Amino acid sequence: MPRVVVDVMLKPEILDPQGQAVANALPRLGVNDVASVRIGRRIEIDFTGEPDLDRAREIADKLLANPVIEDFTVHLVETDEPADARS
Amino acid sequence: MTARVGVVTFPGSLDDGDAARAVRIAGAEPVRLWHGDPQLHGVDAVVLPGGFSYGDYLRCGAIARFAPVMETIVDAAAGGLPVLGICNGFQILCEAHLLPGALTRNQHLHFRNRDQLLRIESTTTAWTNAFQPGQKVLIPVKNGEGCYVADTATLDELEAEGRVVARYVGGNPNGSQRDIAAITNPAGNVVGIMPHPEHAVEALTGPSLDGLGFFTSVLKHLVGAPA
Numbered sequence: 001m002p003r004v005v006v007d008v009m010l011k012p013e014i015l016d017p018q019g020q021a022v023a024n025a026l027p028r029l030g031v032n033d034v035a036s037v038r039i040g041r042r043i044e045i046d047f048t049g050e051p052d053l054d055r056a057r058e059i060a061d062k063l064l065a066n067p068v069i070e071d072f073t074v075h076l077v078e079t080d081e082p083a084d085a086r087s
Numbered sequence: 088m089t090a091r092v093g094v095v096t097f098p099g100s101l102d103d104g105d106a107a108r109a110v111r112i113a114g115a116e117p118v119r120l121w122h123g124d125p126q127l128h129g130v131d132a133v134v135l136p137g138g139f140s141y142g143d144y145l146r147c148g149a150i151a152r153f154a155p156v157m158e159t160i161v162d163a164a165a166g167g168l169p170v171l172g173i174c175n176g177f178q179i180l181c182e183a184h185l186l187p188g189a190l191t192r193n194q195h196l197h198f199r200n201r202d203q204l205l206r207i208e209s210t211t212t213a214w215t216n217a218f219q220p221g222q223k224v225l226i227p228v229k230n231g232e233g234c235y236v237a238d239t240a241t242l243d244e245l246e247a248e249g250r251v252v253a254r255y256v257g258g259n260p261n262g263s264q265r266d267i268a269a270i271t272n273p274a275g276n277v278v279g280i281m282p283h284p285e286h287a288v289e290a291l292t293g294p295s296l297d298g299l300g301f302f303t304s305v306l307k308h309l310v311g312a313p314a
Contacts, residue, residue, distance in 0.1 A: 066189055068181070069189045
């Protein structure tokens with residue numbers, strides 16, 4: 001059964017202090033060619049029946065993302081395991 | 088008749104006890120409300136206290152917004168019920184779209200806990216009419232996600248309509264845009280504030296008694312409000 005994946009990212013104009021902190025730590029790993037890091041959230045949703053992208057968008061718009069500060073995208077990914085095996 | 092001011096307890100609320108105490112010290116009767124109970128039990132005003140409702144999972148206030156009590160509060164606020172959201176309560180009011188904008192991670196990423204000077208910018212709201220315009224007050228601030236953000240049009244609208252209720256002075260503790268510490272809705276009955284007036288209501292525990300003004304304001308408002 002395909003799984004619905006929702007990716008939530010801060011809007012480009014919203015400062016991401018977490019991403020900045022990570023970017024600032026990279027030189028300590030010897031990484032000096034990263035211009036910026038932005039941190040978001042990935043949410044995986046398994047429906048009991050057929051995945052419903054419209055329903056997932058509604059969930060994302062109302063709860064998973066705050067449209068004031070965040071954008072989201074919704075897409076399907078194939079999974080090997082059946083949804084009901086993940087209790 | 089003593090005014091009845093509800094204080095909501097969500098799972099993870101921390102300052103509901105202090106908020107109820109502040110209501111009592113101001114001269115009203117605190118009424119404890121439960122997140123899972125949609126009834127407001129006849130209260131005249133509501134305080135959403137600070138804390139970490141529902142563990143602040145997902146985003147601060149995002150899950151509390153869907154609590155049964157909040158559905159009732161959103162409707163009642165549209166009808167003029169005075170609502171004060173403090174810290175996490177402010178975050179909940181933004182998530183519930185009773186106030187515009189959002190509260191995000193402090194820009195410096197540190198939790199800030201200190202006594203904070205504020206300037207009261209609007210004294211026409213239900214929660215600030217006991218202050219003088221421009222009055223400086225000292226109340227504690229304690230937050231990790233108190234950075235107020237909104238798009239420029241919203242910020243300009245808040246400023247033009249006099250809906251910035253308080254600003255940080257003497258240093259912005261979290262990077263809030265335009266030093267905003269508190270805002271109100273167009274009707275002035277809903278106020279969200281990041282610092283904690285309920286922690287500044289008596290000499291033993293607070294840096295001042297300045298916080299009391301928010302709670303005495305709503306009593307003044309209720310006396311003057313048309314029934």
